[in-house]
Amino acid sequence: xxxxxxxxxxxLIAGSIYALVSCGFSLIYNTNRFMHFAHGxxxxxxxxxxxxxxTLLNFNFYFxxxxxxxxxxxxxxxxxxxxxxxxxxxxxxxxxLLIASISLLLLFQxxxxxxxxxxxxxxxxxxxxxxxxxxxxxxxxxxxxxxIISIILFVSLFxxxxxxxxxxxxxxxxxxxxxxxxxxxxxxxxxxxxxxIGSFLGGIAGVLISLEQNVTPYMGTxxxxxxxxxxxxxxxxxxxxxxxxxxxxxxxENLGILYLPSGYKDAISFVLLFLFLLLKPNGLFxxxxxxx
Amino acid sequence: xxxxxxxxxxxxxxxYSILSVSLNLVLGYSGLLNLGQIALFGIGAYTSALLxxxxxxxxxxxxxxxxxxxxxxxxxxxxxxKLKGDYFALASLGFAFVIYSLLLNLKEITNGPLGITSIxxxxxxxxxxxxxxxxxxxxxxxxxxxxYIINKIVNSGFGKLLSAMRDNELGLxxxxxxxxxxxxxxxxxxxxxxxxxxxxxxxxxxxxxPNTFYLTELIFxxxxxxxxxxxxxxxxxxxxxxxxxxxxxxxxxxxxxxxxGPARQIVYSVILxxxxxxxxRGLYGRIDLE
Numbered sequence: 001x002x003x004x005x006x007x008x009x010x011x012l013i014a015g016s017i018y019a020l021v022s023c024g025f026s027l028i029y030n031t032n033r034f035m036h037f038a039h040g041x042x043x044x045x046x047x048x049x050x051x052x053x054x055t056l057l058n059f060n061f062y063f064x065x066x067x068x069x070x071x072x073x074x075x076x077x078x079x080x081x082x083x084x085x086x087x088x089x090x091x092x093x094x095x096x097l098l099i100a101s102i103s104l105l106l107l108f109q110x111x112x113x114x115x116x117x118x119x120x121x122x123x124x125x126x127x128x129x130x131x132x133x134x135x136x137x138x139x140x141x142x143x144x145x146x147x148i149i150s151i152i153l154f155v156s157l158f159x160x161x162x163x164x165x166x167x168x169x170x171x172x173x174x175x176x177x178x179x180x181x182x183x184x185x186x187x188x189x190x191x192x193x194x195x196x197i198g199s200f201l202g203g204i205a206g207v208l209i210s211l212e213q214n215v216t217p218y219m220g221t222x223x224x225x226x227x228x229x230x231x232x233x234x235x236x237x238x239x240x241x242x243x244x245x246x247x248x249x250x251x252x253e254n255l256g257i258l259y260l261p262s263g264y265k266d267a268i269s270f271v272l273l274f275l276f277l278l279l280k281p282n283g284l285f286x287x288x289x290x291x292x
Numbered sequence: 293x294x295x296x297x298x299x300x301x302x303x304x305x306x307x308y309s310i311l312s313v314s315l316n317l318v319l320g321y322s323g324l325l326n327l328g329q330i331a332l333f334g335i336g337a338y339t340s341a342l343l344x345x346x347x348x349x350x351x352x353x354x355x356x357x358x359x360x361x362x363x364x365x366x367x368x369x370x371x372x373x374k375l376k377g378d379y380f381a382l383a384s385l386g387f388a389f390v391i392y393s394l395l396l397n398l399k400e401i402t403n404g405p406l407g408i409t410s411i412x413x414x415x416x417x418x419x420x421x422x423x424x425x426x427x428x429x430x431x432x433x434x435x436x437x438x439x440y441i442i443n444k445i446v447n448s449g450f451g452k453l454l455s456a457m458r459d460n461e462l463g464l465x466x467x468x469x470x471x472x473x474x475x476x477x478x479x480x481x482x483x484x485x486x487x488x489x490x491x492x493x494x495x496x497x498x499x500x501x502p503n504t505f506y507l508t509e510l511i512f513x514x515x516x517x518x519x520x521x522x523x524x525x526x527x528x529x530x531x532x533x534x535x536x537x538x539x540x541x542x543x544x545x546x547x548x549x550x551x552x553g554p555a556r557q558i559v560y561s562v563i564l565x566x567x568x569x570x571x572x573r574g575l576y577g578r579i580d581l582e
Contacts, residue, residue, distance in 0.1 A: 035378065086569050094378035095325045099518070100568050103511050107561035110554035117550065221507065225389065263404070267393035274386040278371050281379055 002136030007254045013143045015250025016150035017212070019243040020205035021227030022234070023157060024198030026242035029231070030174035031187075031194040034097040038079055038104035039227065040220030042202035046072035047210040047219060048112055051121050061125060069203045076199025077192060079104060085188075105221055113217040120214035128211065146208050153201065154243055160197075161239070170194060222266075229273040235283025244285055297540075299424045305536045306431035307492045310438045312516045312528040314485035320523035320577075321446050322478040323458025325377070328368055328384035330513055331391035332483045334505025336361040336490025338395065338402060341411045341500055350414035350495065357491035358484040364391075365483025369475050388510060395502035407501030414495050431492055438485050443525055445481060454478055455523070508557060515564045521577025531575060535560070 021039065028036045046068040053064035083100055128142040161167040172180040173190045181187055205227075209219060226249065234245020249269055256268040276283065311333055318324040336357040343353035372383045395402045402408070414421045414430065421427050445451050456464050457471050464471055494500050516535050520527030542556055567574060 035382065083565060083569065090569075090572070092568070092572065095381045096568055096572070098378055098381055099327075099514060100565055102507065103515075103561040103564045106508060106511050107558055107565070110557040110561070114551055114554040114558070261397070263397050263399075264393075267390075267397050270386065270389040270393045274383065274390050277375070277379065277383040277386050281375065 003258070005135070006137050007258060008251065009137050009139060009143075011251035011254035012247060013139075013146055013212075013250070014254060015247035016146050017205050017209050017223070018226045018230045018250055019246035020150055020153065020201050020208070021223050022230035022242040022246045023154065023239050024201040025224075025227045026231045026236050026239045027157075027170075027201075028194050028198040029236050030239070031170055031190050032080075032084070033177075034084075034094045035101065035228070036076075036079075036084075036195075036198070037098060037101035037224055037228070038083075038108075039076070039198065039202050040105050040222075040224030041079065041108045042072040042076050042199040043206035043209070043223045044108055044112055044217070044220035045075045046203035046206035047215040048116065050207055050210055051116075051123055051215045055121070055124050065207060068207060069200060072203025072206060073196050073200040076195045076202065080191060080195040105224060109217045109220055116217070118217060120216045122214055123210050125211055142208075142211055146212065149204065149208070153204065157197075157201075157239070166193060225273070226269055229269045229276075232273055232276045232281070232283055235286025237282070237286040241283055241285030245283060248284075296424060299428050301536060301540045303424065303428050303431050303496055304540065305532055306428070306435040307489050307496065308513070308516065308536060309435055309529050309532045310485055310489035310492070311513060312520065312532050313439055313442050313525055314482045314489065315513060315517050316520070316523065316525065316528045317442055317446065317485075318478055318482045319517060320521075321451060321458065322454040322475065323461075324369070324475060324478065325381040326368075326384045326479075326482075327381050327510060327514075328387040328391075329482070329486055330505050330510040331388040332361040332365050332486035333490040333493070333509075333513075334391060334395065334500075334502075335364050336487030337494040337500050337505070338408070338490075339487070340491035341408045341494040342401070344412050344495070345408060345410070350412075350416065354414075354488060354491045358487040361487025361490065362480045362483035365479040365486070366476055369479045373472055373475070385510075388506075392502055392506050395505065402502070405502060407499060408494075409499050411494050411498045411500070413498075427496060431496070434488065434492065438488070439525060439529065442481070442485065446523075446525070450474075450477070458523075511557075511564065512560060515560045515567075518564060519567055519574050521574030523578050524574075524576040527574055527576030 021043065024042075025036065025039050028039070049068035049071045050064050053059045053067055054061050083104060084097060087097055087100060128145060129140060131138050131140045132144075159167075161171055169180070169185045170190050170193065172183070172185055173187050177187055180190075202223075205223060206219070209223065213219075227246070230246035230249045231242040232245070233248055234241035234243065236242065249272065252272065253265050253268050257265050260268075311329070315326070315329045318326045318329070339360045340353040340357035343356060344350060348356075368384060368387050372380055375383050396405055398404075413427070416430070421430055446454070453464070453469060453474055457469075457474050461471050512535070516531050517528055519535065520529070520531030538559070539556055542552055542559075545552055547555070573579070
């Protein structure tokens with residue numbers, strides 16, 4: 001029983017990080033209608049900036065943290081402007097954008113691997129490593145922070161999308177781009193904004209995973225795939241659906257390795273991804289829209 | 293000194309030419325945006341490696357590698373027949389992920405991340421092909437036959453139907469053609485050739501591991517096909533020459549392999565991005581990649 005509880009807690013923590021990635025993913029998909037596989041670049045950039053500024057150069061932690069979020073938000077925006085926008089302007093199909101985004105992800109992965117090496121880097125921020133024992137469940141301060149920050153961000157994102165004018169514009173563009181442009185919404189600005197916000201959330205995921213585990217050149221690809229799988233499970237058309245999908249994935253992975261060898265953790269998400277694409281490509285929670 | 297190295301490069305060019313032309317058959321000629329071809333290459337390599345390390349003769353493992361990969365290719369299009377455009381591309385990518393994780397985790401069969409070592413050199417008519425020069429002859433013969441067959445196919449009536457399906461699937465359906473069947477056939481053929489190129493790869497290198505059949509290699513092979521140009525066999529072959537030559541000569545650069553390896557990937561990714569943005573037809577492409 002206590003093992004099961006611990007596994008559920010671990011699943012929720014993994015789910016929170018996946019959710020930070022997947023809600024950005026889904027946000028960008030909804031306003032732009034293509035898969036931004038290079039979303040993991042924001043995760044990588046924030047992790048490595050934090051490592052460089054805080055661990056290597058001994059800057060103040062909060063300065064390093066804010067810098068890494070600024071850089072990761074900007075990198076998403078720049079990718080949109082430098083790569084995706086020219087492709088969209090020449091009416092390239094979604095598959096071209098998908099191939100471009102996969103090669104961007106590998107470009108950054110290899111760039112960072114060349115600069116920093118392939119080995120894992122420890123951030124070494126020990127202030128938050130204290131563990132608590134609640135009943136039989138062990139949880140570290142950092143993990144509590146992950147759970148709380150992600151919930152605060154999801155609520156803020158919800159309020160932003162539903163209560164502010166900018167957020168409403170974004171929703172209008174994702175509902176119907178042409179109609180939105182007729183009523184005077186600048187869809188390019190909305191795309192810019194979606195890349196900023198999405199990449200900012202990806203950057204937060206990068207910081208949290210770097211503190212929780214380590215910094216590696218492969219974490220961007222891994223979290224992209226996990227975030228993407230979550231969005232497909234929950235329904236890519238719905239940001240809340242993607243968030244729920246992330247928790248389902250986090251729980252499924254952690255419950256799965258109760259019965260399977262731990263090496264199967266990633267295999268579980270790959271198989272879920274493939275099955276959902278085949279059988280339920282709209283996901284569990286998106287209501288009306290069809291994929292085709 | 294230079295001669296053995298030249299043979300090595302030519303062998304790789306032969307193997308990857310078959311793979312890139314097989315991918316162009318589905319991606320270029322049939323318009324099936326298959327991102328799972330690298331997995332079919334891997335299935336061929338593993339099939340052949342596992343059979344021949346268990347004593348099955350080369351010819352049999354080679355042909356079975358083609359057949360098993362063809363069957364997996366068929367299963368992929370059959371399972372995804374309702375998906376279109378980028379969702380098919382994503383599902384085929386998902387397929388590649390699943391195959392990768394199976395290779396990694398079915399340790400009893402595939403030996404997991406350690407891979408399969410000491411794959412025997414091919415034996416033909418009692419003659420062991422130990423020397424690379426003879427291996428090159430074998431690869432060249434198979435490569436020429438494969439490309440000849442694929443060239444025949446794309447110029448046949450069936451090939452014309454495939455191109456028609458790529459350009460206007462609905463129109464072809466209206467004319468009463470069963471486009472699902474066309475896709476199955478295209479994928480069967482493409483999977484077969486991907487499988488035999490995987491078999492040649494396994495027997496040449498002598499060692500395979502799951503990472504050889506993952507995202508990095510996927511981008512490698514996509515780069516080759518897209519640089520060469522969609523729906524151009526000539527383009528794919530020439531581009532294989534160029535990319536393998538760049539890749540293999542970069543070994544001589546005076547940097548450690550921990551730098552050269554990632555640098556090579558960076559070069560491929562940048563070339564691919566530049567082609568996609570500025571020259572979407574590649575070198576010899578007849579149509580834009582859609």
